[in-house]
Amino acid sequence: MKREMQADIVILGGGTGGTAAALAAAASGKTVIMTEETLWIGGQLTSQAVPPDEHPWIEHFGCTRTYRNFREGVRHYYREHFPMTPAARNQPGLNPGSGIVSRISHDPRVGLAVLRQMLAPYIHSGRLTILFNYRIQQAESAGDVVSSVTVRHLSTGDELVLQAPFFIDATELGDLLPIAGIEYVTGAESKAQTGEPHAVDGDPAPQDIQGFTYCFAVDYAEGEEHLIDKPEMYDFWRPYKPDFWPDRLLSLTGVRPSTNEPVEYEIFPGHGGKFPLFQYRQILDPAHFDNRFGFRPLSLINWPQNDYWLGSIIDVPEKEAAHHLHQAKQLSLSLLYWLQTEAPRPDGGQGYPGLRLRRDVVGTEDGLAMAPYIRESRRIQAEFTVLEQHVATASRPDGVAEWFPDSVGVGCYRIDLHPSTGNQPYIDISSLPFQIPLGSLIPKRVKNVLAAGKNIGVTHITNGCYRLHPVEWNIGEAAGHCASFCLDRNLFPTDVRNHEETLSDFQQRLLDQGIELQWPKLRPV
Numbered sequence: 001m002k003r004e005m006q007a008d009i010v011i012l013g014g015g016t017g018g019t020a021a022a023l024a025a026a027a028s029g030k031t032v033i034m035t036e037e038t039l040w041i042g043g044q045l046t047s048q049a050v051p052p053d054e055h056p057w058i059e060h061f062g063c064t065r066t067y068r069n070f071r072e073g074v075r076h077y078y079r080e081h082f083p084m085t086p087a088a089r090n091q092p093g094l095n096p097g098s099g100i101v102s103r104i105s106h107d108p109r110v111g112l113a114v115l116r117q118m119l120a121p122y123i124h125s126g127r128l129t130i131l132f133n134y135r136i137q138q139a140e141s142a143g144d145v146v147s148s149v150t151v152r153h154l155s156t157g158d159e160l161v162l163q164a165p166f167f168i169d170a171t172e173l174g175d176l177l178p179i180a181g182i183e184y185v186t187g188a189e190s191k192a193q194t195g196e197p198h199a200v201d202g203d204p205a206p207q208d209i210q211g212f213t214y215c216f217a218v219d220y221a222e223g224e225e226h227l228i229d230k231p232e233m234y235d236f237w238r239p240y241k242p243d244f245w246p247d248r249l250l251s252l253t254g255v256r257p258s259t260n261e262p263v264e265y266e267i268f269p270g271h272g273g274k275f276p277l278f279q280y281r282q283i284l285d286p287a288h289f290d291n292r293f294g295f296r297p298l299s300l301i302n303w304p305q306n307d308y309w310l311g312s313i314i315d316v317p318e319k320e321a322a323h324h325l326h327q328a329k330q331l332s333l334s335l336l337y338w339l340q341t342e343a344p345r346p347d348g349g350q351g352y353p354g355l356r357l358r359r360d361v362v363g364t365e366d367g368l369a370m371a372p373y374i375r376e377s378r379r380i381q382a383e384f385t386v387l388e389q390h391v392a393t394a395s396r397p398d399g400v401a402e403w404f405p406d407s408v409g410v411g412c413y414r415i416d417l418h419p420s421t422g423n424q425p426y427i428d429i430s431s432l433p434f435q436i437p438l439g440s441l442i443p444k445r446v447k448n449v450l451a452a453g454k455n456i457g458v459t460h461i462t463n464g465c466y467r468l469h470p471v472e473w474n475i476g477e478a479a480g481h482c483a484s485f486c487l488d489r490n491l492f493p494t495d496v497r498n499h500e501e502t503l504s505d506f507q508q509r510l511l512d513q514g515i516e517l518q519w520p521k522l523r524p525v
């Protein structure tokens with residue numbers, strides 16, 4: 001017999017959005033069950049090994065209070081537990097890795113430790129239960145209400161039936177949607193559907209989905225040798241050249257995302273003034289630490305050369321998805337082997353054998369992140385869908401993004417789409433600081449489910465700016481608070497959004513919890 005568990009709110013997926021949703025719901029006094037397929041909560045921040053992609057004002061405004069607490073918690077963790085130099089310890093805006101991509105490039109294990117600390121009171125009190133290594137198997141519904149979700153342990157096969165008044169889908173691929181019969185879309189919409197300037201011509205392309213990446217960590221010591229075994233698919237990946245790429249993928253020639261023109265990289269800075277890939281996502285800078293401990297430069301490898309786009313893992317047979325996941329792992333290992341053995345050096349030599357795969361950083365035997373970095377998910381057919389016309393700079397002659405009266409948060413990032421399974425190159429265009437409408441979290445029919453990640457009501461295009469760390473956190477946090485608010489008032493989310501006074505009350509709750517609903521100087525137009 002399957003064991004049953006009940007809670008006020010069940011959150012499916014313990015990634016960035018799911019963790020934020022759990023924190024919000026538990027802090028609101030609700031009992032919560034959260035499932036997670038891996039052994040780590042945190043998603044992009046931890047198990048996917050991606051340093052935070054953030055906007056320029058993140059240190060001052062433009063994120064939720066709890067996300068800011070997480071960021072400061074990371075800095076505090078380093079100051080408390082690492083042998084830092086006095087100068088580094090006293091830096092208010094400490095960037096542990098001095099990485100280019102983020103003002104707080106940090107080790108995923110530190111991010112995990114801080115998230116565990118933030119959730120600890122709720123876990124230890126029993127208010128929050130986290131089920132690791134569980135995946136959704138089936139769902140039961142009564143009309144337009146989901147009544148239960150069955151999850152299965154990936155190792156033991158044990159099944160649990162989870163029952164709750166509200167469910168939050170925070171999985172990386174929107175896994176609840178097909179299983180519960182919730183209407184959704186995938187891939188690229190057409191211009192005829194959305195009117196977006198950068199949507200595809202002709203018919204929609206539901207299997208044209210951004211590539212995903214298996215990230216990994218390496219440190220470096222000149223003069224040492226840490227060669228991995230030659231990957232089984234190296235002879236496939238070594239000569240591979242995409243149609244839209246100026247050279248082989250495994251090379252130091254890529255494309256500039258904003259123009260798709262060729263660009264030259266270098267591995268380490270200072271050898272020709274090119275963009276230094278190692279420093280791009282460097283998560284440990286030895287200059288910040290006591291050199292007696294032997295710290296080495298450490299970087300997470302999420303580069304153009306290991307984006308995988310040869311096939312989709314969404315709505316394809318399980319065997320096909322497994323095939324693409326395997327090939328993506330082989331691409332990342334092949335990139336490392338190429339870096340160790342064949343990458344051109346400024347001194348005329350080849351290879352950097354001193355690059356050492358750090359399996360401990362990501363917590364796996366193969367040295368690749370526990371989960372692939374997913375850029376694009378199934379997306380709910382929502383009460384409201386954010387379009388390119390709402391946020392793209394070129395579409396907004398007044399220089400202000402669309403005003404959403406049901407705002408539940410804010411975000412800012414360029415519309416950044418990576419090469420896709422449809423053999424499409426980058427789409428990288430300017431966007432304006434935007435709001436997150438509550439309507440984008442609410443399915444158009446099913447009443448007691450909220451989206452809490454990349455599965456919200458955005459398009460293939462606007463996913464490119466709504467998918468980053470602080471935005472996903474804000475989405476998840478808003479979903480957790482919305483479900484809690486609905487339980488308090490015996491409402492469904494659509495009731496909250498479509499009743500002016502109730503919406504105002506809910507937005508005031510968000511403001512009280514430190515969630516910003518608008519950008520400075522952003523007003524209705």
